[in-house]
Amino acid sequence: MISLILSRLGQSLLTLIALVSVVFVLVRMKPGNPFQDEKAVPAHVMEKINEKYGFAQTSTELYLIEEWNLPPKVAALERYGEQYVKYWFNLIFRFDLGPCLKLYQGFSVGELIEQSFPYSLILGLFAMVYALGVGIPLGVVAALYKNTWIDYGTMLIAMLGICIPVFVSGPLFQVLVATKVPFIRTAGMEGVSDLIIPAIALGLGVAAYVARLTRGGMLEVLSLDYVRTAKAKGLPMSQIVIRHCLRGALMPVISYIGPAFAAITTGSFVIESVFQIPGMGQHFVKGVTGNEIFIVQGLALFYGVIIMGANLFSDLLQVWLNPQLRKDLVK
């Protein structure tokens, strides 16, 4: 078990290094400068800012561009190399993800994550609990009543849940629920009641997917010999499902919720925009569109850590639930 954890951690570390490196290059290849604005920044001011934040071309670079006719982004590789080393240095020794350049002046990327992640995490947890709480029972019921109207009905609902995008379901919930129910506000994040409809909208797709996966898993398990034996011995159906089937049937769900958890707890741009939630999802989008290199790098790294953690957790959960895997591991 420990060797499994260690090998997974090692793999994760390598992946993170690769992730940071790829994102580092990609954000620098994107055209534009974070300090550019609709109202032009005067050239002499831009020069100062570029110098300060490492966007200014060095003399070597200018030489390479002029004499060797290299494209500017290629000539800049030397400068980027230095910045790359500096980035890792600051990350490892100072836990510093860099500053926000133009958006959120005066805030560091670390502060940005610190302020926004708790909102996304709480909302994501609510959505996850609801998605599993609704998805699993629906899937079980659909499997038990296979090929009846109950099955078709639940799967139709699940299909709708998968197909309706959040930017449609979100505003619909606002109009149909929030404006009618007095204690639910249309948008904003002031208290627990403000989590209700965003969590439902956010978890809808996941709930639907979980329902379909559970149904598939249940159908497979229900056809196995040991279930037939249990039925023949006269065990009540509820006990067969809960004690003997679910454990096996939930395997596909467990491997799915790892990445789903990471995605759902790191924020959703659409949900945050529709419900005015100060979460983390918006920073991914604003970071990219605003050429905020440190925000994009920092968030990509953070997301990477979360998704790897969630995957490791779901792997361990699978091993714990599945005796076959445990045996393989011992071998």
Add this chain to the structure above:
Amino acid sequence: MNKRSWSVLFLLLSSGFLISCKSKKPAEVAADDGILILGNSNEPKGLDPHLVSGVLENNILRSMFEGLAGDHPSKDGVAIPGAAERWEHSADFKQWTFYLQPEARWSDGCPVNAHDFTYAFQRILSPDLGGPYAEMLYYIEGAEDFNKGKIKDFGQVKVWAEDDLTLKLVLNNPMPFLPEITKHFTWFPVPKHIVNKHGAMDDRGNLWSKAENIVSNGPFKMKSHVLTHSIEVERNEYYWDAKQVKLNGIRFLPVSNAYTEARMFKDGLIHKAYGIPSELRAHFYENYPEWVRAEGDYGTRFIRVNVTKPSLNNIHFRKALALSIDRQLYIDTVRQGGGEKAAYSLTPPTEDYQPPKVFYFDPEEAKKSLEKSGFDGKQTLTLMVTDSDTAKRAAEVLQGMWRKHLGLNIRISTFDWATYLQRQHSLDYDLCIAGWLGDFLDPTTFLTMWTKGNGNNNTGWFSEPYEALLDKAANTADPAKRFSILAEAEKLFLEDTAIIPVFWFTKMYLLDPRVKNWNPLLLGNNPYKFIEFSTKPE
């Protein structure tokens, strides 16, 4: 859970529900507490008046800081005493003396003095700070040279504190409208003692303007800032005119989704929505006319023409493009009831300044102009826009008009914001939809950017006679004469059609009828200290 626990939970939930049913909407509660809740469209990029340049930052800064002159609550272009109680000028409007309010204090109780102003001017002009909007102070003699590093000694910039309460300025040119300019946030004072406490004056990383550090001299002071959630300011008890301030605080919400904002307004969560999405305008006009406000704005939507490109370097071709735009139809289809006015010039007309009437819609003349240009139709031109839905719709409408009236097939290309800006700056486009909002109430805010090499020109157009006229206007002290020279310059520029004005902006927003003294102002800088809530809903 046993029966008893269920019934307790039920009781709790239902009592909570009943309380909520009875309770007032958040905007009502806030109004009772004297707190104004404003939708402010997005998170400000920062709160350091020397490092920001946008409208939404201005909205917040105006509540916390005050320049030498203040905004009149209901009249455009009228300066009332702000941090200065009065001012004097020489006959040629070049030398100015501002006498500061003796009672003025920073929100930490320290006196606001003339040195805070000279410190602030030195800071924004410091080359190392890289203040994006330092140009706003170039009217002061020596300011431009100091900002560009040509002179190193700030003593050579002609602004100084005569004593603690007297500030003197010498300008490059006569400026009868200087008090108007001092209302702009780039002219606000900054607390010297606080800025220095948090780092070097010209360090961009100085954290003096973060919520926990910031100290201000305006009617309100910082209370709290939760990133992308809200910024709340509260009464500044040290403000010299604190008696005039009616509100207890203002909450700015960065609601970037205009549809959400409209729903929040309807649901009683905010007192003012920043805008109204075009699809919802008819709905609000029809059902809630008492909420809708549509007022003239000091800005213009126009098409920028890259005159360095083939075909577009031909004036007849540019004129054909301009003459074939049915501006009213554009407004009706794209703006959907925003009340915008078709623009015949770049500068919107004001009481003082009447711009020349250059642009109109005439498809027949457009065809003739196209023939004159000798355009063979082989070249494909592209109209560049940002990737927003409104911009795309606007581009399609223009594309249709040019196809219908001129038979031209113009392609549309969309880019993300950063790329769109970069392509404009590097003249890597043919035509693009752009806009400009005036910073202060004077036509020069629209006209000075079309000079050679100006970073906001981005058309490749320049003209010596035009620049000579601008110089002449700058050296004319008589306001009426100055305006007529500026109108002449504008006519010269517009007749060359390096830009094609489409419409003058209108501010359309939702306002709670309880909010009093929020009057229509061209620049939209409604002074918060005069705002109050009426006791009964009207």
